[in-house]
Amino acid sequence: MTLCEECGIRPASVYVTRIVNGQKVERHLCTQCALEKGDIGPLLQNPGWILQEFLQALSPAAAPRPESRCPSCGLSWTDFTRTGFLGCPHCYEHFLPLLLPAIQRVQGADRHVPGKGEAPEKSPGELEKELQRAIREERYEDAARLRDAMRQHREKGGEIRREPS
């Protein structure tokens, strides 16, 4: 178990990567320290932050409320708990904080392990987010590569949906 690099007492539960003047700074923090230092709050606005486990660290208040609806298909969490069926691929992202504990209970795991030769794929939403980040950080080669990936995705027939900001 890794201890928090800030307080050195509590176990680290959050892995924070920050780009400072083009330098990548990585830190393992506990949830409290991450919140106190503001390392979680600005996450959603500041594209300079990549937070692997941020959803686990969000306070319950930040999780979508049961009556909130998936912006893509309109399914509510209440609808889901009644039928057991999600409405569309985007529901997973929208309800992720509510879904992960449920999935952990049912599956005994909450992370996919790709098989041999299974190239990890990115959803259009994830590609779009990465593209925006690359543009803001002026990583133009990365941006071009991401645009290619998105075009390929479109050519295979998928509709690119923008993530709600």
Place this chain on the structure above:
Amino acid sequence: MNLHEGGALTSWLAGEGPLGDGVISSRTRLARNLEGFFFPTRMDGKQAEKVASMVVEAASSWRDERGHPLRVLTLQDLTPLERQVLVEKHLASPLHIQQPYGVLLLSEDETLSVMINEEDQLRIQKMAPGLNLEEAYREALRFHDHLKERLPFAYHSRLGYLTAHPANVGTGLRASVLCHLPGHVYTQTLEALLVQLSQRGITARGLYGEGSQASGNLYQISNSRTLGLAGEDIVAAMDQAIRQVVQREWSLREALLQEGQLEDRIWRAYGILTHARSISSGEAMELLSLVRLGVDLHVLPPLPPRLLNQLIVRIRPAFLQAQAGEAQDPLQRDRSRARLIRQMLTQGGAA
């Protein structure tokens, strides 16, 4: 249509597979959906038709080892009886044949099938005789990769392949085997086995529902978890667990035979099946299980494994009617069933 031809039945019920005296068949199923479309429970007819046409188009360039393309069956174009036959042959699910926009893709030998617009948009299914999950998985994956080059499968960087129900998310993989477990049933150790399996993330149910007598000691055993393990590891764990089950099944059978009552029961079952003029599906399944056990234990003279496997499907109600070419009431079906079994057991499957 020729959906009820005996010949087409032989591939996954061939009975030549590894551990064929305990495992009838293996099946792997991959659940997939397309990015940009709702899941089937939430999609409208227009979306469902678009998904079906995209999948059919992507699959049209695929060929099996002998160069055959997949057949495309639009379920609403089939008669109710033909649809029911697909269910009895384990090619489509009862849910699937009710779907207004359901389409089934089917390989020439009927071992590869794709249910389109079932619970998920795609259910890719590959069957193999005996215990052969590894081959079934490899072949399902090969076809999957063909589609993946042409279709945008819904995928999440953390959760893997996305499915309508979170119980299938991740690999979307269900690896299952159809096992014949009379040794466990007659020694009343099946319950204990099911508990042990569930502790290893494996579930089992009777072929035709929970504890049903009509199941003929046949159990469908499959992995319950689809996330947190790579597909090949799920398959390897299932393979290992089933090998242990079959090994124990064999020692239970030998013990039963030593006790001395089994031989008489087997011969009685054989006597009824080769002489009865009318028989229900439940009784037939129970007695055929004893005959299969008798052949495995060399109590009875050998019968081709293919023959006993085919009977599992051919004595089902819709299949009997399809073979007769007419609708039959239950009493007529019981007579047709008895005749078919007599012919197949005494003439070595010439029927």
